[in-house]
Ligand code: AOF
């Protein structure tokens with residue numbers, strides 16, 4: 470397909486506006502839409518939060534509220550318009566009703582209730598449809614949704630912080646944080662993009678963590694999951710008493726694949742593993758990690774607890790080093806399954 474620089478510009482904008490829903494739409498994908506007439510954007514919309522309008526419908530409303538007619542417009546949408554009655558009525562009908570003459574789609578919708586039908590219905594109604602513009606970019610943006618549609622399990626993201634020698638903790642002192650405030654902000658921003666956060670019972674016993682999102686504004690908290698085969702979670706653990714949901718998984722879930730299936734059934738599309746070396750090691754050794762954020766702190770522990778994570782172990786778990794970022798004072802290496 471030949472795409473003009475104008476096409477690329479408008480779809481890039483649709484991808485940009487979709488970002489406004491980040492952390493709020495799961496288990497739906499991030500979706501953006503712009504309406505273009507005479508070479509100019511007349512309206513924009515995005516899927517803002519779960520239960521809110523779909524991107525196309527918000528864009529059509531936006532045009533109306535600005536006094537523009539959508540009749541004869543071209544719609545650039547990052548996801549194939551839906552053709553089903555879900556939490557909202559079908560976007561295909563909204564586009565037809567609005568008189569849109571052409572729809573340009575970045576990525577098809579792999580949701581079985583929608584698959585392929587959205588584009589077909591629009592074409593049957595005489596609307597021109599082209600698909601595939603910035604498809605890779607859209608796939609990256611909605612990766613957890615696409616992953617879950619395909620596997621019915623969550624994408625697994627690990628976060629682990631290590632000191633200058635690769636240690637995760639200091640036996641010398643009470644458990645405490647050893648990364649910067651700015652780094653912690655980034656961790657909370659990552660948490661809100663995940664539907665669930667998992668740790669092993671060791672971490673609960675030693676740190677008694679909250680595992681909530683506190684440093685970024687949010688209306689929902691990720692589900693918390695503790696792997697606890699021998700029922701060692703203290704009854705007074707914060708996570709069991711703060712009013713937010715926590716699942717304690719017993720020995721029947723020592724097979725992690727079964728646990729991932731269960732979370733997939735609960736529409737958990739992205740799981741963050743924040744556990745210690747044992748929990749993280751099990752996920753790695755079973756080849757279940759899709760992304761690994763390895764945070765390098767500048768601190769040196771007195772009595773180190775080895776993470777046992779190095780390039781060789783990550784590589785044998787099927788991961789490749791894809792980027793290096795700065796999170797406050799820390800250097801973060803991202804490893805992903807390609
Ligand atoms: C669109 N535009 O902005 C989004 C779509 O149950 P619902 O109504 O929330 O629909 C959810 C499904 O619709 C979701 O799984 C995905 O297939 C599609 N999302 N479709 O046309 C949008 N967010």
Ligand code: ZN
Pocket residue numbers: 523524550551552558559560561
């Ligand atoms: Zn829709």
